[in-house]
Amino acid sequence: MAEEKWVVMVTAQTPTNIAVIKYWGKRDEVRILPINDSISVTLDPDHLCTLTTVAVSPSFDRDRMWLNGKEISLSGSRYQNCLREIRSRADDVEDKEKGIKIAKKDWEKLHLHIASHNNFPTAAGLASSAAGFACLVFALAKLMNVNEDPSQLSAIARQGSGSACRSLFGGFVKWNMGNKEDGSDSVAVQLVDDKHWDDLVIIIAVVSSRQKETSSTSGMRESVETSLLLQHRAKEVVPVRILQMEEAIKNRDFTSFTKLTCSDSNQFHAVCMDTSPPIFYMNDTSHRIISLVEKWNRSAGTPEIAYTFDAGPNAVMIARNRKVAVELLQGLLYCFPPKPDTDMKSYVLGDTSIVKEAGLEGELPQGIKDKIGSQDQKGEVSYFICSRPGRGPVVLQDQTQALLHPQTGLPK
């Protein structure tokens, strides 16, 4: 390794995930160890993902990071823990084409540049930190030739953001809470890949919120400290639901899946309300979407749509299949029409083929009206995103997608 100005880069894409059995509450705040197992579905990275380029060069004088084009500090303990853990596992790297060799011991002295970008609004409350930390750890592991499997990497990503560990896999993913004090067994494992249950369609309603929300980090700390229901949930309720959910996923049993997903989302929000002071993540629009889905499932006679809400008012709806999803989108657009000056292209994002199929001209079919009920569902939805279960992290070979300049290692 000489005084050359070489830059070695890796660009990776990592999906976000939505928990269907929720993670809420840590038993160790520093190592980020949860009080219960959780299960999530990984979303198709075409619609919701983080893209991260990591670069190393002897010309870099310090570690630097840019998030969505803006430089941010890496001094926080969560970044520092991830960087330290991944550096300690770095190995020899050789780029024969460029004639570059980085020896294992060099990684301690070399500095990194990191650029990360979400393909969805960061502030929308769509688990951007989960995809972000997973992508950071995954990309660095590739750059540094870290020889660990995704579960082992998930334990590192977990130290950046708990739910990030579940973004190291596609399909349905379980985060085992683990028992060890050092957290080494608190890792994610894949239950099934994204092909196993590919009928499912996911529609997210990004709901406008007027109130400043409690961050999930401080929210779950307050729940652990003050809720008298949380420990009962973690110890008695969740372990049973985890087993039931694993069965439901394995068997593609949508009825059980819906019951468990909806109940667990509601119980998570119940625990938030049982916190002192109470935490309200859902608002009237969220409640109206729940009423719509509950009414829909009753009217259909069998569950066709599951819903789940994370630490914010956004609704994540999981439709049994594409036919239901098309009808659901028709119903949602009827109840929550775009504002007059908003066009459909910026109101329905993601897999827009569903919009086309929905055929939004003309009157809403009576059958769908019956399912959503006659009640006034007006509320405030900023936009919808159509997606599906998706794959895990990948390295992008196309260098034009890199977020850092291949010569300077600075943001493009």
Added chain:
Amino acid sequence: MAEEKWVVMVTAQTPTNIAVIKYWGKRDEVRILPINDSISVTLDPDHLCTLTTVAVSPSFDRDRMWLNGKEISLSGSRYQNCLREIRSRADDVEDKEKGIKIAKKDWEKLHLHIASHNNFPTAAGLASSAAGFACLVFALAKLMNVNEDPSQLSAIARQGSGSACRSLFGGFVKWNMGNKEDGSDSVAVQLVDDKHWDDLVIIIAVVSSRQKETSSTSGMRESVETSLLLQHRAKEVVPVRILQMEEAIKNRDFTSFTKLTCSDSNQFHAVCMDTSPPIFYMNDTSHRIISLVEKWNRSAGTPEIAYTFDAGPNAVMIARNRKVAVELLQGLLYCFPPKPDTDMKSYVLGDTSIVKEAGLEGELPQGIKDKIGSQDQKGEVSYFICSRPGRGPVVLQDQTQALLHPQTGLPK
């Protein structure tokens, strides 16, 4: 007892009550036996009460009832249970002035007319059925010369509406869940009378609701059947809180009182959310009022206001003393001003001396602005009611207040 056309009447006034440790869930649906003890504060009947006139006459050919001027059916089991229980305890009655004698055995053949009126809107979700059944039982007991103490009467009122049993007393009242299968020990007892803690001022915000609400009867049934948190609450949490609340009331310990009242209200709503399908009684306006009060108490450094919400969006706020109540009303009217075409007289009801003291002209003092915070609290409040802890049921001697005509026994 001859063919005369005499009518004997009793008119009684009975207060409503607000639970500070909530009743939610029955162990016996028919006898209305709860799964936990509860504690309430009785509201001053000058502001929130039911007035009921009960009449008996040999000329009546059947039992009839009028609620707020409209005839309603008495065929429901709740009315029938109350009427049967009270009739079975009837005794000899003599009105020497009118020369009327009713022998104990005659009550089985005689029919009743009942007229009941709330001095507040029935539909506002202010526990009208609690005051209503308590007043019915109390008035009939007086008419029929039933020789039972208020606790024994409370066990009858309980069979009309669970929380009605707590309206047989003033001040702070405890409903012992009891253990007996026949419910005879599931009765209300007075903890302290209304003079014990007469600093308290109660302000109710009647919040507009667009959604049809789940009745508390079906809501609590669904919670018992589906919530995995309710039994834990009833068995582990409430028994401890009941003891703590009794202590707080005895010692006029407003800090403990506030902590317990707010936590228990929030836990009740948490259980509702943990029900399947979830029940949402509070709406965004309710949430904003909670945020306002939580902010206020943090800003004051010590709890000055407690809040509690029943099966609806209305906020019941209990202020430590009159000074706090006056400031609170100023803050509330600043955040939730009346609509332009509403005058203050129909926007603040009850003890309007507080409005006068609040002096609503001019700018809101900075000290109160600091307490309510700068966030936009706009929402929809229909009106406010100012009240205080009040006395139990009384018989009204003034015959002009009777709701039935003294000759015909029909509504005036």
